Amino acid sequence: MKIFFNGVRGSYPIAYPDNIEFGGNTTNISILGKNKELLMIDGGTGIRTVGRILMQGKCRQGQGKGHILITHTHWDHILGLLSFTPFFVEGNVFHIYAARTECVSLKKIFEGLYDKDFFPVAFKDLPAKIVLHEINPGQSFTIDDFTIMTMQLNHPNTTLGYRISDGESIFTFITDTARIHVVPLGEGFLSIDDPHYNEFVESYEKRITDLAHKADLLVYDTHFREESIKGREHWGHSTPKDGIRIAEMAEARQLILFHHDPDEKDNDTREKERIAKDIAKDKNFDVYAAYEGLCVELPSLKHNKEELNCK
Ligand SMILES: [Zn+2]
Numbered sequence: 001m002k003i004f005f006n007g008v009r010g011s012y013p014i015a016y017p018d019n020i021e022f023g024g025n026t027t028n029i030s031i032l033g034k035n036k037e038l039l040m041i042d043g044g045t046g047i048r049t050v051g052r053i054l055m056q057g058k059c060r061q062g063q064g065k066g067h068i069l070i071t072h073t074h075w076d077h078i079l080g081l082l083s084f085t086p087f088f089v090e091g092n093v094f095h096i097y098a099a100r101t102e103c104v105s106l107k108k109i110f111e112g113l114y115d116k117d118f119f120p121v122a123f124k125d126l127p128a129k130i131v132l133h134e135i136n137p138g139q140s141f142t143i144d145d146f147t148i149m150t151m152q153l154n155h156p157n158t159t160l161g162y163r164i165s166d167g168e169s170i171f172t173f174i175t176d177t178a179r180i181h182v183v184p185l186g187e188g189f190l191s192i193d194d195p196h197y198n199e200f201v202e203s204y205e206k207r208i209t210d211l212a213h214k215a216d217l218l219v220y221d222t223h224f225r226e227e228s229i230k231g232r233e234h235w236g237h238s239t240p241k242d243g244i245r246i247a248e249m250a251e252a253r254q255l256i257l258f259h260h261d262p263d264e265k266d267n268d269t270r271e272k273e274r275i276a277k278d279i280a281k282d283k284n285f286d287v288y289a290a291y292e293g294l295c296v297e298l299p300s301l302k303h304n305k306e307e308l309n310c311k
């Protein structure tokens with residue numbers, strides 16, 4: 001399995017000279033399975049890179065097909081879908097998977113994204129065929145050769161973490177999640193003063209550990225550093241210390257720090273990585289900060305700067 005990082009920034013896309021090393025596009029990961037099947041995670045602005053590559057192949061003739069797993073529908077995870085060029089070619093078929101939520105259907109959310117007050121083309125008028133799949137948190141399913149497991153993370157509304165296996169290696173993607181023992185944020189989660197809250201935390205920690213169990217690669221939300229999370233614990237994000245704790249409990253083989261704060265300059269991200277490496281120096285796994293253009297090969301854990309080849 002090859003994992004391509006096309007967007008690693010959290011919250012807002014940015015383009016400043018002092019953020020260029022790690023990159024300013026928001027969340028998109030593309031995964032090539034052992035038989036070259038393509039799976040994408042999230043439609044942040046990084047997905048435009050994949051769109052450009054796909055348009056050099058079958059998508060240009062309207063014969064393209066793809067699958068996009070959405071963690072949740074906050075802007076930074078869906079904004080790039082508006083300019084994902086393969087959606088504008090008739091004949092292409094894309095399947096989008098996201099959490100089922102209590103109050104609003106996935107179809108309503110997508111109609112809202114393409115509402116005429118915000119965008120000139122309505123969702124129903126997109127030339128490509130878009131098939132929406134609502135996923136219950138905890139549900140497992142398969143796409144091509146991939147087996148996918150899900151769980152609800154600790155973030156406003158319903159956010160999914162994913163464990164993806166192609167039979168040869170395991171990749172776990174956990175972004176946009178806060179410290180469960182400090183503040184519960186997910187839709188339907190118990191409140192912190194509930195008498196059963198401690199049991200809930202225990203079962204949540206077991207689920208998140210299972211999701212990352214012996215993963216060849218764990219990507220974890222590290223929007224904050226220990227000094228910047230103070231007073232912002234309820235914003236829905238974590239720090240490298242949190243990622244290291246989960247990676248250790250889960251016996252993951254490698255941890256990648258992800259969802260960098262848009263106010264974090266390259267120097268800050270480098271420093272975040274250095275501190276994380278120091279904390280993890282006696283652990284059985286390596287830690288790196290994600291950057292745009294990074295490709296990690298599993299199970300070998302080889303890192304390259306490589307362009308996605310999925311035409
Ligand atoms: Zn986010």
Ligand SMILES: [Zn+2]
Binds near residue numbers: 155
């Ligand atoms: Zn979010």
